[in-house]
Amino acid sequence: MSLRWKITGMTILSVLLTLLVSAMLVRQMINLSEEQRLREEATTSLQQAVRILDETGISILGAKVNDPQLPDEARDAAKAGQYITYRALIDGQEVIYAAAPVSLGTQPAVLSLSVSWASSQQMRQSVDTALLWAGITTLVLVSAIGIVVVSRLVMRLTKGSHAARAIASGERRVLVEDSIGKPFGGKDEVDEFAGAVDAMARELNAKIAAEQRFSADLAHELRTPLTGLVTAASLLPDSRPTQLVQDRVAKLRNLVEDLLEVSRLESRIESADLATVQLDLCVAETIGRIRGRRPEQCAELELHLNAEGSEVRVEPRRVERILENLISNAWAHGEAPITISTRGRSISIHDQGPGFPGSVLDNGPERFVSKGGGIGLGLTIASGQAQALGATMKLSNDNGALVHLELQPPAESELR
Incomplete structure (x- = not known):
């Protein structure tokens, strides 16, 4: 009720x-x-x-x-x-x-x-x-007045909840106090609550913005010396120590690139270049490229294409980033086999490991938060790229970790 x-x-x-x-x-x-x-x-x-x-x-x-x-x-x-x-x-x-x-x-x-x-x-x-x-x-009159007053109160609370959800989704310019409207006269407890929520949101936004600036600045500052380090490592003579150095430098370069990508996604400055493609064909070609780059991680990967004739509106490069990060995450934290399947306009990635932690299921992926073996950027990048595509990414546990990606259908003009 x-x-x-x-x-x-x-x-x-x-x-x-x-x-x-x-x-x-x-x-x-x-x-x-x-x-x-x-x-x-x-x-x-x-x-x-x-x-x-x-x-x-x-x-x-x-x-x-x-x-x-x-x-x-x-x-x-x-x-x-x-x-x-x-x-x-x-x-x-x-x-x-x-x-x-x-x-x-x-x-x-x-x-x-x-x-x-x-x-x-x-x-x-x-x-x-x-x-x-x-x-x-008296009962009719008081009830009518009560319904009007309560409806106004509930409407303001509903608008406030919508504004709070918009803030939670990243809309930093939304203010709960402006969204709920004014009461019949003066200020009431709802206004005080809205003001407290706005104050909390401003504090959180300030801390998030500072953290994002720090990550972006750190990645940019590391990029220049890292470029020189990569060049220097490539000039070392072939040997076992050289391979170790080059491997670690490559990991460091990937980390810096991931940090830069997360910063771009969180700042919402990127826009996807969407195109209509055959889902099965797009996934098959994408997995083929990932197998070439990550043969160890894809050794026990099973691909099931069940979306014959289904078209989706995506940017293939971003789909590749999503799948590559999800495969890497499944390989690092789950257990083989890793299964990727398509159906309708969706892609599912499933592994046989212990599944996602409860905090990830409740709050979604967070950078620098991981259950071990990483710094939590893989799921964060996959989630950010899904948002850029206008897709929906859902995490669940079903005899292992399951990621369900629902993609956009083709534009109406393309269906005619």
Whole structure:
């Protein structure tokens, strides 16, 4: 259930409970007030009847001497010399008795009369009807106002969540506080929360930008001396030490090139030169080139092409960078065989190793974060190149590490 309906439901329930309690209290107060009025009316009428009886010996106003229907408790209290009123149920009807002691010659007696509640029943029914309609009207109005206010709040929170997701995806110019709009008046807690999120995003963006600048500057600074080192290593005489030096220099050069590539991808300054190609043909040619460069890593690589006739919109060079890094990552951290398969407009890369760590599945690939044996650039480059292609790369564990790459279809103009 959404927050809108939770708050609306709680508002309606609170209003309904308040109306019920208020109606019960008002009804009880009316009953007490009406009972007090009837008691006073009965007492006043009895006093007049007692005076007339004493003066004329005639009973008026429906007063009765020694009424057999008068409850015993009221009769005994009146015989004790008191004016009393008593609420009783006679023949299924509520009445108020008023009783007082009188003397008929030398004989003591009790004079009483009754006032029926029926005279006030219509008034109480009218009050109940008025309370009912007032409650319904209040409930509808308060619920409508509550829905409007809650909808506005939920809409602002929804816009804020969309802005936060945009920030998480790399949109650094988005501000949550600007996206959510203004409340009905002044600032509220949602504005304070949005401001806190924006402040946090600015701090994180500043740190990320500083880290990216450092990586890019480091790679550029290393590139110049590394070029000379590569040249010098190539001039060394053939020997086992020379091979070790050249191997390490080559690894260092690849690392610097990877750092530069990551910096370009993270700065989003690159744009892919997309073209429509046959997926199976593109993958087959790409794997062939990778086998030539990395025969050891591709020794137990299995290729299954199941996307016959399927066309995708890609830049083959970037697809090659993605597959090469994923194969290298699978070879370094997984177990053979490495299986690459195509189906529809997707490519899957699967190995039989322990799978991806939970942090990678939860947060995605991060540079300089690896479970061992590397510095975490392979998955980062593959993910960045996939974004540049407009493709979707999903990581999962299914009896090993599984990477699923969903590519873009051809443009509509090319399908016609």
